[in-house]
Amino acid sequence: MSRKTYSLSAVAIAATAGLSFSSADGAGAFAQDAAALPAADQTATTAEELVEIVPQATVFVSEEVVQPVAEETADEPNAEITYNAASLRELVSKVDQSDDMSEQMRCLAGAVYFESRGEPLAGQLAVAQVVINRADDRRFPASYCGVVYQRAQFSFVKNGRMPRIKTGSAAWDRAKSIARIAHEEMWESEAGEAVYFHANYVRPSWSRRKTRTAQIDTHIFYR
Structure with a gap:
């Protein structure tokens, strides 16, 4: 089956971005926002097509994350200052x-x-x-x-x-x-x-x- 591309209004985009798929209330809000679309968009937009705009799945990394520590400079407290002198x-x-x-x-x-x-x-x-x-x-x-x-x-x-x-x-x-x-x-x-x-x-x-x-x-x- 071919996939269609639609140009959604700013209202629809904002409604979709705030969509919550974890509660029935979120589903109801989705239906109301869809009803508020112009007629041409309502007929072309189905629930199956809208749910394709979903967040990417969270990927958990098991490796240790190491944050590099900046080296101390002479301007920082307790930094050792070296004086170059010939005498x-x-x-x-x-x-x-x-x-x-x-x-x-x-x-x-x-x-x-x-x-x-x-x-x-x-x-x-x-x-x-x-x-x-x-x-x-x-x-x-x-x-x-x-x-x-x-x-x-x-x-x-x-x-x-x-x-x-x-x-x-x-x-x-x-x-x-x-x-x-x-x-x-x-x-x-x-x-x-x-x-x-x-x-x-x-x-x-x-x-x-x-x-x-x-x-x-x-x-x-x-x-």
């Missing part, structure tokens, strides 16, 4: 020097500032490395502030307090950058695994029992 000085100039620091990072930067702000950058990085190494060593307190404020360890600490820092100075900006570089291991320090250091114009008795790792300007470092 420590260049790296210091690129690293963020924001005053928005945690207490622990402020302690680390404070040690750099008070112990080595007159030293070359490599010497400042070495001082920061000593504080970090001590915090990782079970013989010392397990935090940067604990290391810095440990009794009789750093001469700049007076009565358990750190002196006031000139926060608007270039020396403090450098100290903050050095602290972050050391903390995030952006640049390898010449001090290596050192946990002690002293100025070269003194010779403490304990230095004879330690292994020297480096001398940078006026500071000598030991492990």
Whole structure:
């Protein structure tokens, strides 16, 4: 049997699209809509032909659906930023020097500032490395502030307090950058695994029992 094609009015199309085949009420609504068609369409349109306009059968897929996760970028929180620098000085100039620091990072930067702000950058990085190494060593307190404020360890600490820092100075900006570089291991320090250091114009008795790792300007470092 040949199949006929009909041009339905907008009313018929809307009625057909809203058709429900799961209830008797839907069938009744279908009959009413068909009766509302023009005479020419009513005679040509039969229930058999109209029911050919049906939704496609639902196909269920048993396979697992995997949604790809977008890779994190440097603009997103917690994304690791890589700084390309040919020298420590260049790296210091690129690293963020924001005053928005945690207490622990402020302690680390404070040690750099008070112990080595007159030293070359490599010497400042070495001082920061000593504080970090001590915090990782079970013989010392397990935090940067604990290391810095440990009794009789750093001469700049007076009565358990750190002196006031000139926060608007270039020396403090450098100290903050050095602290972050050391903390995030952006640049390898010449001090290596050192946990002690002293100025070269003194010779403490304990230095004879330690292994020297480096001398940078006026500071000598030991492990």
